[in-house]
Amino acid sequence: MAGLGYACLLLALGICAYGICASIYGVRAGRPEFSASGRRSVYALFGVLSVAFLVLELAFLRNDFTFNTVADTSSRTTPLAYRAAAVWASQEGSLLLWAWLLSLWSSVALFLTRRRMRDVASYATAVLLGFGGFFVALMIFYANPFATTRPAPPEGVGLDPLLRFPTMMIHPPMLYSGYTLCTIPLAFGVGALLARRVDADWIKAIRRFAFAGWLFLGAGILLGARWSYSELGWGGYWGWDAVENASLMPWLTATAFLHSLMIQEKRGMLKVWNVSLVLATGTLAIMGTFLVRSGVLNSIHAFGGATLGVPFVCLIAVLIIGSIYLVTSRREMLRSENRLDSLLSRESVFLVNNLVLVALCFVIFWGTYFPLISEAVSGTESSVGPPWFDRYTVPLALVLVLLSGIGPVIAWRRATLANARRNFLVPTVAALATAAVLLGAGVGHKPLAVALFCCAAFVFASVGQEFARGTRARRAMAGESIPVALLALVRRNRRRYGGYIVHVGIAVLFIGVAASSSFQHATETQMRPGQSTRVGAYTVRYVRPTASITPKYDRAHTGSTLALGAEVDVTKNGRHVATLNPSEGYYASQEAAQGTVGSLIGGQPVSHVAIDGGVTRDVWSAISPEIEAPALKRIVDVGNRTLGSEEAPIALLYLARSYLKSPPPAQFHFIVSPLVMWIWIGGLIVFIGGLIAVWPAPSTVRARVAARARVRLPRRVVRA
Amino acid sequence: MAIVIVLSIVVLLVLIVLLVGAPLRQAAARRAGAVEGDTDNLAAGDRARDELEAAREAKYREIRDAELDFRTGKLSERDYRELDAELRAEALVILDELDAGVRPRGASGARSRSRRTGPRRRPSSD
Numbered sequence A: 001m002a003g004l005g006y007a008c009l010l011l012a013l014g015i016c017a018y019g020i021c022a023s024i025y026g027v028r029a030g031r032p033e034f035s036a037s038g039r040r041s042v043y044a045l046f047g048v049l050s051v052a053f054l055v056l057e058l059a060f061l062r063n064d065f066t067f068n069t070v071a072d073t074s075s076r077t078t079p080l081a082y083r084a085a086a087v088w089a090s091q092e093g094s095l096l097l098w099a100w101l102l103s104l105w106s107s108v109a110l111f112l113t114r115r116r117m118r119d120v121a122s123y124a125t126a127v128l129l130g131f132g133g134f135f136v137a138l139m140i141f142y143a144n145p146f147a148t149t150r151p152a153p154p155e156g157v158g159l160d161p162l163l164r165f166p167t168m169m170i171h172p173p174m175l176y177s178g179y180t181l182c183t184i185p186l187a188f189g190v191g192a193l194l195a196r197r198v199d200a201d202w203i204k205a206i207r208r209f210a211f212a213g214w215l216f217l218g219a220g221i222l223l224g225a226r227w228s229y230s231e232l233g234w235g236g237y238w239g240w241d242a243v244e245n246a247s248l249m250p251w252l253t254a255t256a257f258l259h260s261l262m263i264q265e266k267r268g269m270l271k272v273w274n275v276s277l278v279l280a281t282g283t284l285a286i287m288g289t290f291l292v293r294s295g296v297l298n299s300i301h302a303f304g305g306a307t308l309g310v311p312f313v314c315l316i317a318v319l320i321i322g323s324i325y326l327v328t329s330r331r332e333m334l335r336s337e338n339r340l341d342s343l344l345s346r347e348s349v350f351l352v353n354n355l356v357l358v359a360l361c362f363v364i365f366w367g368t369y370f371p372l373i374s375e376a377v378s379g380t381e382s383s384v385g386p387p388w389f390d391r392y393t394v395p396l397a398l399v400l401v402l403l404s405g406i407g408p409v410i411a412w413r414r415a416t417l418a419n420a421r422r423n424f425l426v427p428t429v430a431a432l433a434t435a436a437v438l439l440g441a442g443v444g445h446k447p448l449a450v451a452l453f454c455c456a457a458f459v460f461a462s463v464g465q466e467f468a469r470g471t472r473a474r475r476a477m478a479g480e481s482i483p484v485a486l487l488a489l490v491r492r493n494r495r496r497y498g499g500y501i502v503h504v505g506i507a508v509l510f511i512g513v514a515a516s517s518s519f520q521h522a523t524e525t526q527m528r529p530g531q532s533t534r535v536g537a538y539t540v541r542y543v544r545p546t547a548s549i550t551p552k553y554d555r556a557h558t559g560s561t562l563a564l565g566a567e568v569d570v571t572k573n574g575r576h577v578a579t580l581n582p583s584e585g586y587y588a589s590q591e592a593a594q595g596t597v598g599s600l601i602g603g604q605p606v607s608h609v610a611i612d613g614g615v616t617r618d619v620w621s622a623i624s625p626e627i628e629a630p631a632l633k634r635i636v637d638v639g640n641r642t643l644g645s646e647e648a649p650i651a652l653l654y655l656a657r658s659y660l661k662s663p664p665p666a667q668f669h670f671i672v673s674p675l676v677m678w679i680w681i682g683g684l685i686v687f688i689g690g691l692i693a694v695w696p697a698p699s700t701v702r703a704r705v706a707a708r709a710r711v712r713l714p715r716r717v718v719r720a
Numbered sequence B: 001m002a003i004v005i006v007l008s009i010v011v012l013l014v015l016i017v018l019l020v021g022a023p024l025r026q027a028a029a030r031r032a033g034a035v036e037g038d039t040d041n042l043a044a045g046d047r048a049r050d051e052l053e054a055a056r057e058a059k060y061r062e063i064r065d066a067e068l069d070f071r072t073g074k075l076s077e078r079d080y081r082e083l084d085a086e087l088r089a090e091a092l093v094i095l096d097e098l099d100a101g102v103r104p105r106g107a108s109g110a111r112s113r114s115r116r117t118g119p120r121r122r123p124s125s126d
Helices: A002-028 A032-061 A068-073 A080-088 A091-112 A118-141 A166-195 A200-231 A242-267 A271-294 A306-329 A346-378 A386-409 A417-440 A447-478 A482-492 A494-518 A630-642 A649-661 A677-694 A699-719 B002-033 B038-071 B077-099
Strands: A521-527 A532-535 A538-549 A562-572 A575-580 A583-586 A606-608 A610-613 A617-624 A666-674
Touching: A002 A032, A002 A118, A002 B002, A032 A068, A032 A080, A032 A091, A032 A118, A032 B002, A068 A080, A068 A091, A080 A091, A080 A166, A091 A118, A091 A166, A091 A200, A091 A271, A118 A166, A118 A200, A118 A306, A166 A200, A166 A242, A166 A271, A166 A306, A200 A242, A200 A271, A200 A677, A200 B038, A242 A271, A242 A346, A242 B038, A271 A306, A271 A346, A346 A386, A386 A417, A386 A447, A386 A494, A417 A447, A447 A482, A447 A494, A447 B038, A482 A494, A494 A666, A494 A677, A521 A532, A532 A666, A538 A575, A538 A617, A538 A649, A538 A666, A562 A617, A562 A649, A562 A666, A575 A610, A575 A617, A583 A617, A606 A617, A630 A649, B038 B077
Parallel strands: none
Antiparallel strands: A521 A666, A532 A538, A538 A562, A562 A575, A562 A583, A583 A606, A610 A617, A617 A666
């Protein structure tokens, strides 16, 4: 079956080559049948890659260890769900996932635009097939997912313990969907520039895909943050890791684009800016993939090898140089059709918002790629850490949150000062009241956090005001009850009110970030059973040790051969709050030199964090038991000397018993973080708001609205 | 197993050729009856109509947004009336061009009448 999978890759490469030539010939020679054939090549690419993906997926599900990727990332003891997701745990499998998702979303985009912008779509088809061909070529020449070894090893290495977490199953597909969806606006942008059709039509066509890319990227980023918080054992959700930053940068430029494209749609302005943002977002998405897959930067995500660096750098260079050439050579036709009517307008706020988002992206870009640049220039590797990023991103984030509250209360085109004063009154009072309450509560020593809470209050008040006034207006026109009027208001103005809900979600998310990082209490201490320590207002007591062996008792399917941990009791003011069970999992290694028993637990240990989550705070705990304690080490040494590989698991029983009977002191890490849960809740609100904003109105409603508007137009003009 | 794989590849290849080649076959069958230049004019007409329809929908959205801004207190009545009249006049220009039928023209032709280069004024009606 590996042969079938590899043959599919070869067919895919051929399809890409044909499709590129057919699309370009079709548009240049005015032969629409070749353009249509090129578009169908994308559908064929999706079909062929689906077969290839199915072959690999079946190999994982059937434990076919002749496949190298299966042997390297799965095992018979890996639970079924994780085995299915292990397809994208490897370099090769993740490249196949990327190519497959690209072909899927490209097929959807080209199908939906098949009757419009035929010239633009033809060039876009060629670009998308170019990307597809690039990734397929990487698989054929550098990282073949269908490489085999015969005879097959009897057992696989198993899935990396760090990836045995539910959110990690869905995180790569979401992230890669985001990356691939971001290449679609890039492709159509290139097409629009090549076809010299930079009008409203192409913007309208790609808006939904830009939004979908933004949604998926955001979901992928948040899932990764959740994994980091719940699995990685350091207690944080964002570490300004290179790969985290790589996904955030295109999300920021996509956010800027989604705002400024509204200005182009309405006023025919910012054409250069929008097309540049679209090209930048797509390029940053490719650069993000490069960072994850090439291993060029040190990162917890460095699952990729170093062999893919050169092809990626070539592709990125082509994208950057090509983008600059296209924009500068078409700058005449990208002139704005109108000018800004007033500085006091929503257009102005969006412009400032765009500048802040791009500035954020630039700061993160510099901090992320600085090690590479530094090494290239001076020969010495260096890096910038979280304090550097926080210094520049926090003030910009504050401005961003504030702008997300200002935008909703300012009119398009022009607002009068009197109206602006009236509309800003309630949000300003809300912000000031929040400041007074917080300062009165004695949190003035964290000015940035206080400032952010005030900005968030401003956002809630301004959006709440918008919903209230809109509902009131709707009731005045249609005489509906409040709930019906509210629903109708949102349904008829999905973009606007969906966007407002997104703004609320962002404010909620930042409240969680500010509170959890500014008011966190953390303690690291060594304890024996019976001992306790303080973490903020909480007391945590080490009640008793815990141990589990073999997959039979591994309820969380962590795959550990041995897990040593503790039961911890959390109290506040003498009242029981929670019981936590953090543990450290020990995994088998492949190194025979560690001995028969040593190799059963000699793999990299993984912390299994225990969290008591709540609306007001999370209590987070991790443990690092002393596995090298003399009593435990003696058992391992004796077992290595006297037990063969078949009997070696008996030693695990002795290890567990010894640990339970005479537990050595363990290193504990406790964190109490206020309002962490609101980060995830805020993300969910953003997602819901985004879905509302992008959801299409039913075609019957659209036709009715268009017809009604058309009928009303002549009457209104006559009356005027 | 090898035979199954080979057969599968052959089937895939046939399906690909059928899918991808369908437009070429259809075009070859139609070619005898097509008048030269028809496709060019049709394509140019499609493009112009697509642009105008996109501009029309954007203009309708602007009109609705302006009304909502007024009803939610972001615009004074005087500003709203003035803006609404401007937007509706611009919309009428686009609708007139759509009603006039598809004429091959450049990409910027549809919007040039609403181009704002100086003080605000109603677009000309010719």
